[in-house]
Amino acid sequence: MAGALLRLHGNALSRSAALRPSPSLPHRPMMVTMSQNQSYWASVNAEIDAHLKQAIDPLRPPREVFEPMHHLAFAAPQNKAPALCVAACELVGGHRDQATAAASALHLMCAASFTHEQLPLTDRPRPRPRTSSRPTAHHAYGPNIELLVPDSMTPFGFELLAKSDDPAQNNSGRILRVTVEIARAMGPQGIVDGQYQELERPQSDHTRWIKRVCKKKEGGFHACAAACGAILGGGSEEEIEMLRRFGLYVGMIQGMLHGVGRKEKGLAKMVEELRTLALKELEEFKGGKAEAIASFLC
Template identity: 60%
Template sequence: MAKTLCSINPPLHVGARINHSRPLLKCRSQGGGLRRVVVNMSLSHHHQHNHDKHHINQPYWAAINDQIQAHLKKVVTVKDPVSVFEPMHHLVFSSPLDTAPALCVAACDLVGGGGGCGGDQALAAAAALQIIHAAYNTHEYLPLSDRPSLMPKASPGPMGHHAFGPNVELLTGDGMVPFGLELVAKSDDPAQNSSKRILRVIVEITRAIGSLGVVDGQYSELQCSQLDGNGSWHVELINNTCEKKEGGLHACAAACGAILGGGSEEEIERLRMFGLYVGMIRGTLLRYSPEKRSIRVEELRDLALKELEGFDGANVKAISSFIEGNLSHV
C-alpha cells in the first residue's frame, strides 16, 4: 500500500504559506484589534525572568534533549520497507523538539531512577512521546486547503517543506503513534521485574492522547476557533484546550518518568500535577494575549512549584528551572 501511494504521489515541494480560508483563534490586543500570537518555547536558549528564583539550567535540559535525539537516531532508521521508514524518519527529525519528553527524563532523575534500567526506559518513553508529538505536528501541517487551522500562526509553520505527498504524511503519521508505543514495550526488562511499570506507562500515554485527552482538547480548540472570542464560554474552551493538550501531555510525561524511576505513588501524583501546570503554562502562552495571560501564568507557576516542595536533592532546582524557561517568554 505504501509503495502504491509513493508511486502515485511523487515528492511534493509545497511553499510555506498561511491559508486564509482557515479560521484562526483570536487574541485581542490592548487596542482592541485582533492579532496573531507566536511564542518560542525552545529550551535551547538561556533567558531569565524578572523575578526568577531559579536560574534556568540550560546545560541540564540540553543534555537531556541530546540524549533523546541520540536515542531517536538509534531507533528511527531508514530500513526495509524503505517506502515506510524513509518518510517516518524524515517526519520525526523534521518536527520541532517538544518539551514534554525532556520532562519525562527529568522526573525519572528526580525520584532517583536515572542511573539504571529506569533511566533507559524513561529515555525510551521520552522518545516515544517525541514521535507521537511529531505525528500530531505532521497532521497539523498537512498541505491541505479544506481543514481549519486551530493554532494562531504569525509565520509559516515548521513543516513548510513537504518531501512527501499529503496521503503519505497522513498514513505515516498514523503509523508513528503505535511505533512509539512499541518502543516503550520493547524497553521492558524481565530481569528487572519492570513489566508492570511498562504496562502502566503505555496506559498513561494512550489515555493522554485519547478521547479524554488530546482529542478532547482538539475538539475544544475547534469549537473555540468558531467563536468571536468573547464570553466565559470562550475562556472555558481555551482553558480546557490548555489542560487536555499541553497540560495532559506534560502531566503524562512527568508521571511516566516517575513511574519508570520507581517513585512512590505520592511522588508520581505530585509530578503529574507539576507536569499538568507546566503544560498549561505553555498552552496559556500560546493562546492568550499578554495582558490576559500574566495573572493566569503566575497562578500556574506557583501551583507547579508547590508540587516540588516534597522533593529533595539537586535535581529539584534543575527541574524547577523548566518553569522559568517557559516564563522567560512572557
C-alpha cells in the same frame, strides 16, 4: 479572568489554595541559572534524539515509510514533555535510561499529532504559530504521506516502549502502567478531544479555551509525561501525583502562551499563578534535580 482560571481546576487547585506564600511555609524560589537550564535540557534531549535516530533508520525497510517517519519526527517543533518524562524519572531517584524509551515514544506521538494538525485542510482555521528551536518547514512530502506516516508513528512509539521491558529490571508492571497512561493521554479523552475542541471553540473565549484545549492538550500531555517518568523511576504514589500536577501546570502554561497569545490581557498573571502552583508541587523534593525540573517553568 484569573479567578475563572482557579475555578476551572476544582480540587486540583484547592490543595494549593493559597497563591501567596503561607507564613508557616515560606516560599523559597528555586534558583537555576540559564547555563544550567541549557546544559540539562541539551543533555536530555540529545539522548532522546540519539535513541530515536537509532530506532528510525531512514534506510530501514520499508524505506518509503521509515524515511518520511525519520524526517517528520525531527521536523516537528521540540516539545517539553519528552524531556520532562526523563527529568521526573531522575527526580524520584531513577536513571534516565529507564525513561528514555517512554520519552522517545512521547516525542514520536507529539510529532505525529503536530503533523496531522498541519495538514492543508480547507475546513479548519489556519494553523496557529508555534515557537521552537527546530524548523517547522516540514512539508517535504505530500499530504498523503503526511496523513499516513504519522499513523504509524504512534504504534511504533508503543513498540519502542514495549521493547524497554526488561526482566532483569523487573519493570514489566511499570511499562504496562505507562502504556495505559500514554494511550489515555493520546486518546479520545486526551489530545484528540483537545484537538476537536480547538476546532470548535474560538480562542476569543479564553476561559473555555484554557479548560477545553490547553488543559486537554498540552496540560494533559505534559501531566502524562511527568507521571510516566515518576512511575518508571520508582516514585511513590504521592510523588507520581505531585509530578502529574506539576506537568499539568507546565503544559497549561505552554498552551496558554502558544494559543491565547503572550500579549493577551491578564495572561501574565494567570501564568504566574500556575507557576506558583507548579513550584508548590516540588516543595517535597530536594537537591539539584528539583532545581533542574523547575527550569521547565522558564
